[in-house]
Amino acid sequence: MIIENTKESTSKLSSLKDLNDFRKKIISEQSINEIEIIICHGTGCIANGSEDVTKAIKEALIAKDTKAKVISKVKTTGCNGFCSRGPLVVIQPHGIFYQKVLPDDADEIIERTIIHQEPITRLLYDEPKTGETILKEKEIPFYKLQNRVVLQNIGKIDPTNINDTIAIGGYHALAKAILSMTPDEVICEIEKSELRGRGGAGFPTGKKWRSALHAIEKGKSGYVVVNGDEGDPGAFMDRTIMEGDPHAVLEGLIIGAYALGAKEGFFYVRAEYPLAIHHLEIAMDQARKLGLLGKNILNTGFSFEARINRGAGAFVCGESTALVLSIEGKRGMPKAAPRPRTTEIGLFDKPTLLNNVKTFAYVPQIINRGGNWFASVGTEGSKGTAVFALTGMVNNCGLIEVPMGLTIREIIYDIGGGIFDNKIFKAVQIGGPSGGCLSANFLDTPVDYDSLKAAGSMMGSGGMVVMDETTCMVDVARYFLDFTRKESCGQCTLCKLGTKQMLNILEDIVDGEGQSGDIDLLIEIGEAVNAGSLCGLGQSAANPVLTTIKYFKEEYEAHINEKCCPALACKKLISYRIIDAKCGGCTICAKACPVNAITGEKKLVHVLDQSKCIRCGVCFEKCPKKYRAVECIPGHLSEGDN
């Protein structure tokens, strides 16, 4: 809504003074007493209906007296992080945090909170552990224990309005870099920060920039590319940043281009992220209008243009050489080693600097606050903060940012609020299909590049999926193998065929047809796949299998030797049955059963015919909570059992 107050400036900014004056003008036009009703429009909250909430609140504002209209305005933002509690509404400047808001709550929010300044207890957050009702966002443990650096603006700014970004200091780093720093000084600052690439491998960013600079100086031109091909299942950090603070990524990219003398840049973004692409397009357009992108940026003579390439659904294109080929319009198959680095020969055979979305988004803050500031956070080998998508069987799902070195336990239990439904923690999967599953013994492992690698997992790009006692680790290994097998580009025999063979063995095991010797065979093939593949996908494809064998061997053995799935997850190794004493005779399960395996009249005990049952679990899901008469048991019941 700021747009309505401040006329969008079409004149280009041509100095630091211009930028500062423009910023002052935006701030002065936001009246001091104004209340902001901030509604999260992240993908999670939108799916939970936040667009309807916004509409209802806007309508309620119009319907109410003029006072509410004068003192408040509605702002929609990117993902606030606490996705499992959406739709989220925050009332600023007080910081009142409302969760699970419905359109029907709109009138009351305006009447009570905006006009009469009183909180609505029903919408506040109750801390499950203590039962305490918490009024303000920053006091909620989920937020309190975080250290938001790269996420600091998300949930506060309207990502489609550059004025919002500039009001809180956006593009100041760009102005500082190109007006008062030499390219070498910019790179020195990045080196000082000891920032490591946030795409997963953790290559020192400063070193990468330095080597790209040397190559570009030699070849006289080159490119800068943002890797937004976030393909890891269970990860949405880059998406959130591109959607919620696109200007930070763009600013980082322009600073990178300035440091290296690149004239052209690319955003490579997954096609599955249309909102991220849309917000980046808007951001680029707005920056261009203000003279922050395009020809003669800030009247310095430095020109840089960027464009967006949409990925087309190939996971392997997250790999640098494959991504470059994809932008060139080719099949994204990683190039064979030994080969020159992308920083030397990359896009269109020119030196190319390729960094992850988060890596670029850190850059403006490192320039503004100094490399030493960044290096003061974190651990010896891993500086700064880490962004994780915390999901799975944990109470507080969402996006978090923590200092490197926090333990897995602190993340899952203090920020994540522990395991969902009071179940028992079993494992945490970090690093996506290339990472590993760590058991409870690793809960006190600090989260940083080196500690996770030593434990057999990896930092990855930031997916952290929590698993509980209902998760079958063999099935998880099978799941990831199925993923990598499908995504294997096919040029390395061991990757393409090895993953297929491993998948066959794992499928046999979860189907109860595993044989003794299967575990050793899996390890043998797994090690061969990792050793005999060209790119990161193949070299780490077996990790989920190898780590689950290492830490959860007893589950494999139970499947193979006892034909039993301890987690009651593998369909072929479980049965459903109706407990006579509990059955209320409601016929719901009988009607729902897709294969008519359940018979029973109203008010009479129902019977499940095991010979017909396909173990789809629909009866288990549909049996009303007051009965809970359907039970899942280990072993395969046969005809006649019930």
Add this chain to the structure above:
Amino acid sequence: MMDERLEKILPRYEGKYFELIPVLQEVQQEFGYLPEPEMREVAKFVGVVESKVYAVATFYEQFKFSPQGRNKIVVCMGTACHLKASQRIMNELERKLYVKPGETTADMEFTYNAVNCVGACALAPVVVINDKYHPSMSVKKINKKLEELDKERINSKE
């Protein structure tokens, strides 16, 4: 003769090789899939042999080679969704629609697919129906959605 929809798309590009994927993406957006005659035209336009266009298109999961159903159902099979039994939803769709993932029902009403991850893991399991995200789905809820979509079809025919 070139389809007039394609005639509108091509002039927006220079005909360079590196534009191949964006052009195909736009063709798919317009046609719903990549029809063979259009792929041939695109090959001419960017100046490569037809097999090359086909090779690139088949490499990327996003491209479809047959018409898609009126309703597009995408079941997220990301890790978090997998843990929360998204496979059950896939099984239920197969049972209800009598087609395999990626296929379209004979009446051209439904196409359903599994995707790696839609990046909305906190809402697992997620199903995207006609570009709208549906959180915390279950077998029960997907059935209800199918019924709703079917009713819409009947109503629109009336």
